Amino acid sequence: MIETVIKGILIGLFISVPMGPIGMLIVQRTLSRGRKHGIFTGLGATFSDLIYTVIALFFIGFVANFINDNKLLLQLFGGLIVMVFGVFIYTNKPAQHPLPKQYSNGSIMGDFFSSLILTFSNPFILFILLALFARFDFLAENTTIFHNVIGLLSILLGALSWWLLLTFLINKFRNKLSFRSIKLINQIIGLVIIIIGLIGFSYSIILKFFL
Numbered sequence: 560m561i562e563t564v565i566k567g568i569l570i571g572l573f574i575s576v577p578m579g580p581i582g583m584l585i586v587q588r589t590l591s592r593g594r595k596h597g598i599f600t601g602l603g604a605t606f607s608d609l610i611y612t613v614i615a616l617f618f619i620g621f622v623a624n625f626i627n628d629n630k631l632l633l634q635l636f637g638g639l640i641v642m643v644f645g646v647f648i649y650t651n652k653p654a655q656h657p658l659p660k661q662y663s664n665g666s667i668m669g670d671f672f673s674s675l676i677l678t679f680s681n682p683f684i685l686f687i688l689l690a691l692f693a694r695f696d697f698l699a700e701n702t703t704i705f706h707n708v709i710g711l712l713s714i715l716l717g718a719l720s721w722w723l724l725l726t727f728l729i730n731k732f733r734n735k736l737s738f739r740s741i742k743l744i745n746q747i748i749g750l751v752i753i754i755i756g757l758i759g760f761s762y763s764i765i766l767k768f769f770l
Contacts, residue, residue, distance in 0.1 A: 571717020603674030623750025638760030649749025
């Protein structure tokens with residue numbers, strides 16, 4: 560049981576720690592709107608990862624075939640979603656947000672669902688999960704439902720612990736930043752996310768038509 564918990568936490572960390580679009584989005588929202596908004600953004604990403612984990616465990620045969628049959632379309636759609644989020648962040652004006660010591664009136668549920676949608680737009684997380692399951696020999700076919708639930712909760716704990724740590728560290732520096740600094744950070748993060756989406760979109764087209 561302890562081994563299952565440790566492996567689950569490690570898998571949760573492995574799928575969360577890389578600073579992709581979601582990580583950049585959490586940094587931006589924590590800086591400009593406060594730690595609560597960063598945490599709910601992380602929760603949205605964690606919930607999406609949990610959904611994909613359940614799918615990977617119980618429906619992977621059907622899902623893998625669907626992904627393989629629609630690989631290009633899914634890659635292009637995921638790239639577009641990422642670019643749209645990047646443009647949204649780039650155009651955010653910190654003047655619309657409160658001063659560092661004030662509270663934000665923004666919707667934390669909006670943060671949650673936008674993060675969930677962005678994370679869920681990348682179904683290839685399934686293959687990452689499968690690779691990690693194989694690497695850690697995680698939840699074999701003969702495991703009980705109880706062990707499966709413990710494994711899922713462990714992955715959730717690993718992913719969530721990273722987002723909590725990240726938002727805590729970012730929030731420590733938030734009070735020292737001016738609106739101008741936050742605007743510059745928004746633009747940098749937005750550009751990085753746009754570039755990530757553009758690279759993914761372009762790479763899919765190159766693979767399809769030129770390789």
